[in-house]
Structures are given as C-alpha cells and as structure tokens.
Amino acid sequence: xxxxxxxxxxxxxxxxxxxxxxxxxxxxxxxxxxxxxxxxxxxxxxxxxxxxxxxxxxxxxxxxxxxxxxxxxxxxxxxxxxxxxxxxxxxxxxxxxxxxxxxxxxxxxxxxxxxxxxxxxxxxxxxxxxxxxxxxxxxxxxxxxxxxxxxxxxxxxxxxxxxxxxxxxxxxxxxxxxxxxxxxxxxxxxxxxxxxxxxxxxxxxxxxxxxxxxxxxxxxxxxxxxxxxxxxxxxxxxxxxxxxxxxxxxxxxxxxxxxxxxxxxxxxxxxxxxxxxxxxxxxxxxxxxxxxxx
Numbered sequence: 001x002x003x004x005x006x007x008x009x010x011x012x013x014x015x016x017x018x019x020x021x022x023x024x025x026x027x028x029x030x031x032x033x034x035x036x037x038x039x040x041x042x043x044x045x046x047x048x049x050x051x052x053x054x055x056x057x058x059x060x061x062x063x064x065x066x067x068x069x070x071x072x073x074x075x076x077x078x079x080x081x082x083x084x085x086x087x088x089x090x091x092x093x094x095x096x097x098x099x100x101x102x103x104x105x106x107x108x109x110x111x112x113x114x115x116x117x118x119x120x121x122x123x124x125x126x127x128x129x130x131x132x133x134x135x136x137x138x139x140x141x142x143x144x145x146x147x148x149x150x151x152x153x154x155x156x157x158x159x160x161x162x163x164x165x166x167x168x169x170x171x172x173x174x175x176x177x178x179x180x181x182x183x184x185x186x187x188x189x190x191x192x193x194x195x196x197x198x199x200x201x202x203x204x205x206x207x208x209x210x211x212x213x214x215x216x217x218x219x220x221x222x223x224x225x226x227x228x229x230x231x232x233x234x235x236x237x238x239x240x241x242x243x244x245x246x247x248x249x250x251x252x253x254x255x256x257x258x259x260x261x262x263x264x265x266x267x268x269x270x271x272x273x274x275x276x277x278x279x280x281x282x283x284x285x286x287x288x289x290x291x292x293x294x
C-alpha cells in the first residue's frame with residue numbers, strides 16, 4: 001500500500017489561463033484506466049478554482065450542485081491537464097465546463113457543472129433509506145471468498161486495496177447461483193484515508209468516487225454467466241445535496257433498463273449518521289456498456 005494520500009490526486013495547479021494540471025496516482029487504477037469518479041473530482045476541483053468558489057467564505061459562496069460528465073476517451077494515470085471554460089459567472093448560479101485529458105491528447109473526460117448559492121425554497125426527501133444491515137459484521141470485499149464460491153480467478157485492482165473498502169448491504173454474492181429477481185443492490189463504502197474538508201466533513205467531491213460504482217445492480221438481476229463482464233461508464237451525473245460525516249456511506253443502486261449492450265442505473269448515497277437519521281447526500285445516474293473480460 002502506498003504511503004501517500006490518494007486524494008492528493010485531486011489537487012490541481014494553475015498552468016495558464018483556464019488551464020490546470022494534476023497527477024493521477026496508480027492506486028486509482030481499475031482494469032486499464034483510473035476510476036471514473038476521481039476524474040469527475042479533478043474536473044470539479046479545477047472548475048471551482050477557476051470560478052473562485054472553492055473555499056469557505058468565497059464571495060459569492062457557490063458550492064457545486066450538479067455535474068454531468070461523459071467519458072469521451074480513456075484518461076491514463078499520471079500527469080493530466082484540465083481545460084476549463086466558464087460559461088456564465090452569475091451572482092447566485094454559475095456554470096462551467098472542464099475536460100480532463102492526457103497532456104498530448106485532445107479528448108478525455110468532459111464535464112458540465114452548476115455551482116449555486118443557497119436560496120429560499122422547499123425542503124423534503126422523497127427517497128427512502130433502505131432496510132440494510134450495519135456495515136460492522138459484514139464481510140469485506142477484500143476478504144477471501146468462502147469455500148462455497150468454488151475456484152474463482154479474482155482480479156485485484158489497486159483501487160479496492162488502497163483507496164476504497166466495500167462491504168455488501170443488499171444483494172446476492174456474485175458467485176451464488178440462486179435465482180435473481182430485482183435489479184437492485186446496496187454496498188457500504190469508506191475511504192482508506194478519508195478525504196476531509198476544512199469543515200470536518202468529507203470532501204463533497206468524494207461522493208463522485210462512491211457514485212461511479214453501479215454495475216452490481218445489473219448483475220443482481222442476472223444469474224452468474226460463464227463469461228466475465230466489465231461495465232465501463234459512458235457518462236456520470238451527480239447531484240450533491242449536503243455534507244457527509246467521515247465513515248461508512250451507503251450506496252443504494254437500481255438498474256431500470258438493460259438492452260443493446262447498455263444499462264441505465266441510478267444510485268442514492270446516504271450518510272447514516274445524520275443529525276435526525278440517515279441523510280441523502282447525493283443522487284447519481286449513469287449509462288454503462290458491457291464488454292467481456294477474457
């Protein structure tokens with residue numbers, strides 16, 4: 001395990017007008033490219049820096065409300081450049097665009113984001129917190145598989161060992177041949193080194209990392225197959241609602257439709273330690289496609 005903080009990857013430095021640099025560490029690797037959520041976090045960091053709304057006390061103080069990104073071409077680990085364009089700098093709402101790319105590439109991950117100050121309105125949460133077991137006592141995804149799983153050639157990625165730990169909350173083990181019924185799953189996630197903000201809460205952009213882990217909802221609907229499947233993201237949209245305390249965060253995912261080699265999934269992220277009970281901290285959607293892993 002590396003000695004540095006993986007979240008340092010999201011630190012951006014200005015290198016020119018509307019241009020920033022960052023370095024993605026190898027611990028973020030999944031399959032052939034870094035995890036998509038960290039690309040969104042890097043984009044958001046550069047966008048906030050360009051808009052000068054990335055610090056408490058900024059005038060106007062406009063936290064990120066929504067980000068929508070598309071994975072145009074692979075972004076490798078290592079040095080990256082972030083090109084930022086402010087679309088509108090408003091008194092209460094601002095919009096901007098960013099592309100995270102390799103230094104000599106022209107495309108990569110492109111995001112549109114909305115930053116907005118607090119304003120009068122309505123307050124309610126329509127989504128319901130699912131009935132799931134607490135993370136303590138649940139097996140870790142890092143644990144060895146039980147004997148009943150048989151012989152499985154597991155693929156180990158640095159991301160799961162060095163950045164994020166996961167534990168099941170709702171669903172069937174991937175190796176279990178039991179009949180499947182609902183395209184719904186839930187997992188507990190926590191960072192190996194929690195990325196903390198100056199206010200004592202998790203860095204809000206950490207939600208992007210936990211949001212970009214939705215394929216289990218699809219695989220919960222289908223029984224195990226002989227072929228092994230990988231589900232890269234085509235896009236990722238995240239709405240941020242409020243701060244989260246450090247510790248386990250619940251990701252509750254539902255797949256709504258699969259066809260033509262794609263699937264549409266959403267995820268609700270919950271902080272179980274809210275002042276008045278579990279609090280919804282983010283809502284995400286994405287479309288993914290499927291490719292077999294040889």
